[in-house]
Amino acid sequence: DRMLIHIKDGKGNKDRYTILSHNLLTDLRKYYLIFRPKEYLLEGEMGKKYSPTSVQKIVKRAAKQAGIRKKVSPHTLRHSFA
Known part of the structure; x- marks a missing residue:
């Protein structure tokens, strides 16, 4: 709710x-x-739960597929989602 x-x-x-x-x-x-x-x-x-390295790889791959050229990380997503 x-x-x-x-x-x-x-x-x-x-x-x-x-x-x-x-x-x-x-x-x-x-x-x-x-x-x-x-x-x-x-x-x-x-x-199993994802390792920090696996999460980083997933985020980087998704950024590349989206055409984002800047350096990205899970931390970047945390501060930019809003």
């Missing part, structure tokens, strides 16, 4: 809340029905 995501054990093992858009909620529902994650919403191989 509050349209928030609770992120557990993020960077520095801290818990955080962030806003959840209606579009993302729709996409997450579709994702869940297809992949049926067990422990983590976004699971890596073998149902």
Whole structure:
């Protein structure tokens, strides 16, 4: 109802809340029905959580596919999503 995501054990093992858009909620529902994650919403191989290196690679690959030439990182996304 509050349209928030609770992120557990993020960077520095801290818990955080962030806003959840209606579009993302729709996409997450579709994702869940297809992949049926067990422990983590976004699971890596073998149902494990993603390593920091894997997250960095995913963000860099997505930026390249989007035609973004500047240096990007997960930290960049955290401060620029709004």
